[in-house]
Amino acid sequence: MSQPLIDPPGQDDPGVQLLTPGGRRVADPGHPLDVDLPTVQGLLRDMTLLRRFDSEATALQRQGELGLWASCLGQEAAQVGAGRALAPADFAFTSYREHGVAWCRGIRPTQMLRFWRGSAHGGWDPRAAGMGNYTVIIGAQALHAVGYAMGIQRDGADAAAMAFFGDGATSQGDVAEAFTFAAVSSAPVVFFCQNNQWAISEPLSRQTRVPLWQRAHGFGFPGVRVDGNDVLAVLAVTRAALAQARAGGGPTLIEAFTYRMAAHTTSDDPSRYRDAAEVDQWRARDPLLRVERYLRAEGVGDAWFDDLGAEADDLAEGIRSGARALPDTDPLAVFDLVYAEPHPAMARQQAELAAHLASFTGPREPG
Structure with a gap:
């Protein structure tokens, strides 16, 4: 099995650090930070x-x-x-x-x-x-x-x-x-x-x-x-x-x-x-x-x-x-914003979803 060109560093190499896990402030000359x-x-x-x-x-x-x-x-x-x-x-x-x-x-x-x-x-x-x-x-x-x-x-x-x-x-x-x-x-x-x-x-x-x-x-x-x-x-x-x-x-x-x-x-x-x-x-x-x-x-x-x-x-x-x-969105409204103008594929899918929802809740009109 091939070996990595560079071993990915583990948890002992966090990178630039200015505050240790113990809460001690440390300096990094390459990344100064002056905060009050x-x-x-x-x-x-x-x-x-x-x-x-x-x-x-x-x-x-x-x-x-x-x-x-x-x-x-x-x-x-x-x-x-x-x-x-x-x-x-x-x-x-x-x-x-x-x-x-x-x-x-x-x-x-x-x-x-x-x-x-x-x-x-x-x-x-x-x-x-x-x-x-x-x-x-x-x-x-x-x-x-x-x-x-x-x-x-x-x-x-x-x-x-x-x-x-x-x-x-x-x-x-x-x-x-x-x-x-x-x-x-x-x-x-x-x-x-x-x-x-x-x-x-x-x-x-x-x-x-x-x-x-x-x-x-x-x-x-x-x-x-x-x-x-x-x-x-x-x-x-x-x-x-x-x-x-x-x-x-x-x-x-x-x-x-x-x-x-x-x-x-x-x-x-x-x-x-x-x-x-x-x-x-x-x-x-x-x-x-x-x-x-x-x-x-x-x-x-x-x-x-x-x-x-x-x-x-x-x-x-x-x-x-x-x-x-927060209001509940009408599930049929999702089709309204796919295209700027009415689209036959969207209208067909909207009607199919309306029919599916109607099987649970009763008839409803798309749009």
């Missing part, structure tokens, strides 16, 4: 509220209020660090798991839940938010981001595009094509790969023979690995990559080395393909816990954490009531 205590508190607030939203959404799906949910548990630092690095004029293209990026772009939880409840095709106005709606087609958003970035380039705008995807998406042809177009055009785009170790049930060892960040070198642009459970390191690395892109320095690939603590989606059973011991090992690297340890060491007391917990409780109550208040 209130900024770090704000990052922990984002991650805490995001985690509460995530847990509430999972519970809502189990209660039949959502059709499906893709949890971001364990990936909060990667998403919030990158999301807070984006400037207002930048534009984010994500997959279906970047709820933290959406949070940082000002998208409300109930807007995100519209998609998962089936109340809307999207959920928010992409132009207003500076972020596209969820992309379910694996890797397609990488091409969308590069095309948008090439438009920024031609407009001479002071902005950048950012594509978020998982390690599994790097096996898709769309991502390789996006790398090629970005490289040859020196497009102002940052590729942000959340390497959460599992592409559904496929481990990273079945995805690549080299570390993911090194793939960028073959396309002619830089790549960097960052500890995806370290929100400060992610913020620093992403800020630098975006600044380089806006300044005409071309694309960068960031591999955020993290872990998916929950199932791939609520329809998945991860116990069938990974060991509980692996999950426990990563639980010790909890991205929220390391920031809490740092803040407490810096003198932030119980009162602040208690207030944050109360804010999370209030958010959870609003999420539950807001989700249940």
Whole structure:
């Protein structure tokens, strides 16, 4: 059996790190970050509220209020660090798991839940938010981001595009094509790969023979690995990559080395393909816990954490009531937006669905 050219680094090589799992601040000369205590508190607030939203959404799906949910548990630092690095004029293209990026772009939880409840095709106005709606087609958003970035380039705008995807998406042809177009055009785009170790049930060892960040070198642009459970390191690395892109320095690939603590989606059973011991090992690297340890060491007391917990409780109550208040979409309406003008194939399929539904609920008219 052939051997890898380079052994993919294991859990002992997280990449750029500015905050250890124990909450100790460390320096990386190549990636400086000057942040004050209130900024770090704000990052922990984002991650805490995001985690509460995530847990509430999972519970809502189990209660039949959502059709499906893709949890971001364990990936909060990667998403919030990158999301807070984006400037207002930048534009984010994500997959279906970047709820933290959406949070940082000002998208409300109930807007995100519209998609998962089936109340809307999207959920928010992409132009207003500076972020596209969820992309379910694996890797397609990488091409969308590069095309948008090439438009920024031609407009001479002071902005950048950012594509978020998982390690599994790097096996898709769309991502390789996006790398090629970005490289040859020196497009102002940052590729942000959340390497959460599992592409559904496929481990990273079945995805690549080299570390993911090194793939960028073959396309002619830089790549960097960052500890995806370290929100400060992610913020620093992403800020630098975006600044380089806006300044005409071309694309960068960031591999955020993290872990998916929950199932791939609520329809998945991860116990069938990974060991509980692996999950426990990563639980010790909890991205929220390391920031809490740092803040407490810096003198932030119980009162602040208690207030944050109360804010999370209030958010959870609003999420539950807001989700249940979302309207149910007429299933026949899905055909209305496929083509701009009436289309005979869509009309036929709509009529077929109407007849099928009528067999359960009584006659109804399409449209």
